[in-house]
Amino acid sequence: MFELRRLRLLHELSLRGTIAGVAASLSYSPSTVSQQLSLLEKEAGVALLEPDGRRVRLTPQGRMLAAHAARALELDEAARAALTAHAGWEPVRMSAMPTAAETIVPAALTLIAERAPQLRVELAELPPEESLFELWARRFDLVIAEQYPGHTRERRDGVEHDLLGEDPIRIVLPPAEHPLPLTELRDRAWVMEPEGTAARQWAVQQCRAAGFDPDVRFEAADLTAHVRLVASGHAVGMLPDLIWGDEPSPLTVADLPGSPVREVFLAVRSSSRADEAVDVVRTALRDAFAAHRRVAP
Template identity: 85%
Template sequence: MFELRRLRLLHELSLRGTIAEVAASLSYSPSTVSQQLALLEREAGVALLEPDGRRVRLTPQGRMLAEHAARALDLDERARAALTAHTGWQPVRLAAMPTAAETIVPAALTLLAERAPELRVELAELAPEESLFELWARRFDLVIAEQYPGYTRERRDGVVHELLGDDPIRIALPSLEPPTPLAQLRDHAWVMEPEGTAARQWAVQQCRAAGFEPDVRFDAADLTAHVRLIAAGHAVGMLPDLIWGDEPSPLTVADLPGSPVREVFTAVRAASRDDEAVELVRAALADAFAAHRRVSP
């Protein structure tokens, strides 16, 4: 009989690629991970790992067992969800992109305090590029993420997306400037999210479609920094309405060509869709987002 904790380590190694990354993800030491995988090899009776330079990689038998481990972990998750009604709710681990963590999540927690006061929610603020992978790897139970028009995110097996709604994206300018069409901002300095993010790629494409290459002088993951740089008159940018919460924007905003929106969605593993606690949190997030949209300009 295989020990489920060791199977999870093998599964994590198949996802993350190195023992060091597995150890960091699960808060173990690398030596503990190596020892447990060695014990799993003894249980299996075949080599699961082989040297790959200074690292290790899975053998064909290791890859096969990692696939079985993923199914075993799914079954374990489904069984725990089925027992929730009798054993009490486990904490729901939520990862949210910054704009949602600052606006939608607090409102959802207020709803949950009324609907299920004994339910514990643990929040981490992460970019979608990281949070969706970590959901797949079982670090989180629920994720709030987004995707931009024309930039559909990777759909992983066993992960289910559910749309919360649309979030308009607009040009943001200093408050003393008038609303200005995108094509007339070619000579302005820009603030954008870091290279490699969907938000950055999408924003650059909007500028190129308007006939110019943006002068991106400021690169920041925190949209609060975007707001402050724009408010101080140092840059212009593109910001989603969700960043303002239920308050009016302190900046001048102007519509982009075509009035684009990003899609805000939740993601869960298929194995936890029947988990009552996860569904309660997802429903509260949906209600909080709907309430935000009703009061937004």
């Protein structure tokens, strides 16, 4: 009989690719991970790992057992969800993109405190690119993420996406300026999110569609930095309305061609959809988003 804890280590190795990555994710030492995987090999009676330079990789038998491990973890999660419905709730681990963590999540936590005061919710603020992978790897139970027009997020097996709502994206300029169309901003300095993010790719494409490549002079993952750079007159940018919360924008805003919106969605593993605690959090997030009244810029 295989020990589930060791099967999870094998599953994690199939996702993360290195012993060090598994150890960092699960707060183990690399030597402990290696030792437990060696014990799993003895239980299996076949080689599960083989050398790959200074690292290791899964053998064909290792990949086969890792696939079975993923299914065993899903069954374990579903069984725990069924039991906790009668014996009390486990903490719900949630990750949210920054704009949602700062606006929607606090309102949802207030609703949860009223509806289920015994439920513990843990939050990490991470970009969607990282949090969606970690949801798949079982670090989180629920993720709030976004996708920009024409940039659909990768769908992984066993993970479901539910639309939470739409969030308009607009041009932002310094407060003293008048609204300007995108075509008149070709000679301005821009602030955008880092290379490789969906937000950056989308924003650059908007500028190119308007006939120019933006002069991205400033790059920041923190959208608060965008606001301050624009407010001080050093840049222009594109920001979603959600960043303002329920307050009016302190910047001058202008509509983009076509009035684009990004989709804000919830992602959960299929095996945890029946978890009552996760459902309480999902419902509170939906209600918080629906009740959220952004002041029109």
